[in-house]
Amino acid sequence: xxxxxxxxxxxxxxxxxxxxxxxxxxxxxxxxxxxxxxxxxxxxxxxxxxxxxxxxxxxxxxxxxxxxxxxxxxxxxxxxxxxxxxxxxxxxxxxxxxxxxxxxxxxxxxxxxxxxxxxxxxxxxxxxxxxxxxxxxxxxxxxxxxxxxxxxxxxxxxxxxxxxxxxxxxxxxxxxxxxxxxxxxxxxxxxxxxxxxxxxxxxxxxxxxxxxxxxxxxxxxxxxxxxxxxxxxxxxxxxxxxxxxxxxxxxxxxxxxxxxxxx
Amino acid sequence: xxxxxxxxxxxxxxxxxxxxxxxxxxxxxxxxxxxxxxxxxxxxxxxxxxxxxxxxxxxxxxxxxxxxxxxxxxxxxxxxxxxxxxxxxxxxxxxxxxxxxxxxxxxxxxxxxxxxxxxxxxxxxxxxxxxxxxxxxxxxxxxxxxxxxxxxxxxxxxxxxxxxxxxxxxxxxxxxxxxxxxxxxxxxxxxxxxxxxxxxxxxxxxxxxxxxxxxxxxxxxxxxxxxxxxxxxxxxxxxxxxxxxxxxxxxxxxxxxxxxxxxxxxxxxxxxxxxxxxxxxxxxxxxxxxxxxxxxxxxx
Numbered sequence: 286x287x288x289x290x291x292x293x294x295x296x297x298x299x300x301x302x303x304x305x306x307x308x309x310x311x312x313x314x315x316x317x318x319x320x321x322x323x324x325x326x327x328x329x330x331x332x333x334x335x336x337x338x339x340x341x342x343x344x345x346x347x348x349x350x351x352x353x354x355x356x357x358x359x360x361x362x363x364x365x366x367x368x369x370x371x372x373x374x375x376x377x378x379x380x381x382x383x384x385x386x387x388x389x390x391x392x393x394x395x396x397x398x399x400x401x402x403x404x405x406x407x408x409x410x411x412x413x414x415x416x417x418x419x420x421x422x423x424x425x426x427x428x429x430x431x432x433x434x435x436x437x438x439x440x441x442x443x444x445x446x447x448x449x450x451x452x453x454x455x456x457x458x459x460x461x462x463x464x465x466x467x468x469x470x471x472x473x474x475x476x477x478x479x480x481x482x483x484x485x486x487x488x489x490x491x492x493x494x495x496x497x498x499x500x501x502x503x504x505x506x507x508x509x510x511x512x513x514x515x516x517x518x519x520x521x522x523x524x525x526x527x528x529x530x531x532x533x534x535x536x537x538x539x540x541x542x543x544x545x546x547x548x
Numbered sequence: 549x550x551x552x553x554x555x556x557x558x559x560x561x562x563x564x565x566x567x568x569x570x571x572x573x574x575x576x577x578x579x580x581x582x583x584x585x586x587x588x589x590x591x592x593x594x595x596x597x598x599x600x601x602x603x604x605x606x607x608x609x610x611x612x613x614x615x616x617x618x619x620x621x622x623x624x625x626x627x628x629x630x631x632x633x634x635x636x637x638x639x640x641x642x643x644x645x646x647x648x649x650x651x652x653x654x655x656x657x658x659x660x661x662x663x664x665x666x667x668x669x670x671x672x673x674x675x676x677x678x679x680x681x682x683x684x685x686x687x688x689x690x691x692x693x694x695x696x697x698x699x700x701x702x703x704x705x706x707x708x709x710x711x712x713x714x715x716x717x718x719x720x721x722x723x724x725x726x727x728x729x730x731x732x733x734x735x736x737x738x739x740x741x742x743x744x745x746x747x748x749x750x751x752x753x754x755x756x757x758x759x760x761x762x763x764x765x766x767x768x769x770x771x772x773x774x775x776x777x778x779x780x781x782x783x784x785x786x787x788x789x790x791x792x793x794x795x796x797x798x799x800x801x802x803x804x805x806x807x808x809x810x811x812x813x814x815x816x817x818x819x820x821x822x823x824x825x826x827x828x829x830x831x832x833x834x835x836x837x838x839x840x841x842x843x844x845x846x847x848x
Binding site: 362364369380386400402446 | 707714716717721723
């Protein structure tokens with residue numbers, strides 16, 4: 286489904302701030318894969334997502350989605366097949382527009398052609414989707430998204446990202462800004478949507494336990510490289526302690542990240 | 549009474565400009581300074597086409613020219629990545645020459661003796677009633693047209709671009725396109741308003757566009773003070789009402805010699821400054837009060 290071939294990206298080349306963010310990263314995802322990504326801050330996890338989404342163009346290598354080479358495609362065109370959820374619940378929605386209008390905008394790419402953005406058929410569909418969240422949002426479709434809580438906004442964003450049935454869904458610590466109870470709820474909704482539509486998904490998380498629990502594959506990144514890629518039996522037998530030990534042995538340093546220690 | 553009717557007529561004609569400013573400033577959330585230039589552009593185009601004997605066509609020509617000017621600003625902002633404010637200033641400055649060129653190198657052009665849309669309507673409805681009616685119809689028509697336009701898919705994309713551009717791009721929409729359309733719509737309104745004022749005053753002047761951004765913004769803000777900030781349709785309506793209110797306030801202030809006529813632009817600027825700074829002034833007062841209460845408590 287997704288094929289990364291030796292992609293590299295260096296920020297501020299030739300200056301003192303030169304940073305090699307991605308170093309010849311190669312990765313192959315099969316359709317329906319759910320990959321969790323772990324790694325300390327600055328390991329290149331979000332940079333990897335940015336590269337896939339087209340927030341910047343990579344220096345070398347190529348990116349294939351499905352059968353198409355999207356390496357030189359602008360971000361908005363890639364967005365047709367890629368849904369992305371950020372950590373910040375404010376980023377994915379337009380606050381002064383209603384829930385219905387937000388969904389209508391996200392649905393534009395796949396909706397049947399119509400002059401007006403809001404129509405009965407689509408509204409019914411949106412209502413069904415919102416009802417499936419079980420947050421009572423289906424009765425608040427005319428509410429401005431700016432009036433919702435972070436968790437509710439993230440749930441709406443999740444719908445917006447998946448409403449057009451993307452080939453690939455990128456989750457960038459999408460529950461990190463929420464309280465534990467809401468985190469669990471959003472995570473459950475995520476799993477429901479992903480498994481129902483069988484969307485190929487990549488999820489960045491700082492919670493190693495969750496990373497090993499969810500999905501069918503886990504990769505670990507450090508300094509712009511993938512240093513561990515486990516799935517199947519190997520992954521089943523893996524514990525958090527083993528992963529941490531592996532990291533410190535491999536990279537000769539501690540995976541000292543306060544967020545990971547807390548998790 | 550004549551004064552009131554006159555300012556209502558002017559208010560309705562300038563309301564079309566306020567609609568344009570509302571689109572760019574409030575909906576697209578872009579400080580578009582092209583307005584000063586495109587207002588005069590509308591005037592110049594209207595004068596030129598009207599003098600060649602096509603008063604109705606003149607309005608369309610002006611609107612089209614304004615849309616074109618908006619597209620140039622959008623081009624500078626998006627493809628060339630020039631700062632939005634500078635883009636507007638550049639186009640506005642360039643338009644000054646264009647406007648003079650359209651008017652044949654003269655800084656003003658008189659329509660006296662020619663037929664305008666207002667002289668045409670006076671043939672049908674005599675007296676100043678006709679003028680008021682025509683202004684009202686044109687203004688309402690524009691509000692209706694824009695109100696419907698912002699309910700379409702494209703309209704929704706324009707609104708979303710002003711609200712969260714990132715989200716528009718991740719919905720697989722090229723966010724540059726809504727900017728082009730929005731700026732074209734806004735400046736078409738402004739130029740149309742210039743054309744209407746040109747017909748109303750029976751002359752076109754190359755410098756009459758200066759300060760239009762501020763007047764438009766003042767109208768939008770006055771409208772919001774009356775209606776509050778609600779949906780787009782209400783927003784458009786309130787901008788128009790704001791424009792009429794603005795003209796009435798100014799007319800009466802001038803009538804009672806509150807200030808000389810040349811003070812108009814300063815007054816407009818002050819209205820906008822006061823309206824925009826009100827929230828932070830309020831917050832400042834609140835903070836000072838809190839600080840005072842906190843010190844009082846610690847003294848106890």
